[in-house]
Amino acid sequence: MMSENADKNLPAISKQVTELVLAGSLSHAEQAFADAAEAHGDLAVAEVLQSIPPHVTALHMAGFDGGKLSLATLLVPPKAWADSLAYIAATWNEDLMEDDPERIAESLFTHIHGVVFGTEDEERRRELLQEASATDWGCTAFAIVFSLAPKEVLELAGEIISKGQYITAQTSSDNDIAPLAVALAQASEDGWDRALFELFPEFRHSADLADAEFSDDPDEEPAFLQRSTKELLHRLRKQVPSTRNASGRTGRRSLGTGIFS
Incomplete structure (x- = not known):
């Protein structure tokens, strides 16, 4: 169970993780997850993953493929993961x-x-x-x-x-x-x-x-x-x-420039 203090800190943690991932600092984002889990429990990590944009989750998790362990892999909520799969192809070369x-x-x-x-x-x-x-x-x-x-x-x-x-x-x-x-x-x-x-x-x-x-x-x-x-x-x-027009499960949109901007 998360503490009341965790509820207050979640927006700040979510903002921190989002900024780190978009800056390409995946290891630091993973450390932020680890710190949140240690301070507030695994549920806090799941809440952060539920609250950050799905394209950010996709970027983060794509960096931990190949057998690398990630808390996000273990704790991502089912719907958050499903939504992130919409963006994973944008990470491909x-x-x-x-x-x-x-x-x-x-x-x-x-x-x-x-x-x-x-x-x-x-x-x-x-x-x-x-x-x-x-x-x-x-x-x-x-x-x-x-x-x-x-x-x-x-x-x-x-x-x-x-x-x-x-x-x-x-x-x-x-x-x-x-x-x-x-x-x-x-x-x-x-x-x-x-x-x-x-x-x-x-x-x-x-x-x-x-x-x-x-x-x-x-x-x-x-x-x-x-x-x-x-x-x-x-x-x-x-x-x-497009991250500017994303609407969850409805509608397919084509890939454009600056998709993660």
Whole structure:
């Protein structure tokens, strides 16, 4: 529980963190979170993350991908995280998007996996997945991750069709993405479906499509329509709202200059 003193200090902490992140001082922002947690408890950090703009949260958390530990990763409220995913594509290097899209997708996977599986609390995990997949950008983000293993994801879709609620990560592929995909399907049937449709626009709940074969030749065209990792990265980039006109969950806006200004 936060103290009364913490309530008074939260606006100042939020302002401090926001300024540090926008200035590029992520380590100092993380220290501010640590100081707040030590002085006022973890709930204070969650309150700060709930109150700062989502593009600031996206900037901060993007700097802690790759297995780096962050209090924000562990304590971000589900809705605050879902809202921040709308901006994460604005942190990506455009040349890297063109030349090595899989590297960005792998970084995004590390980010999402770290947030979702950074907790042993099943209810929090479910809320994180439900909030993220309730947004257009969240479903596109999941589709980007799934594009790293389309064959395994499609096989998993077939298992979900046949096994329903009895599906587990242990019954599917041993690919690292499988546990995340299963967790999403269990947390939100609608979110799982929408992510599948982002990756496979022609996907239908049929065993025939779920059993479709993939060639081992990466240069061979897929047997049915599948969006590439690069295409999905650009789709998410186009969904980034302008921070001047951001309106939460509604409306997609194109990326403009000075997006974090």
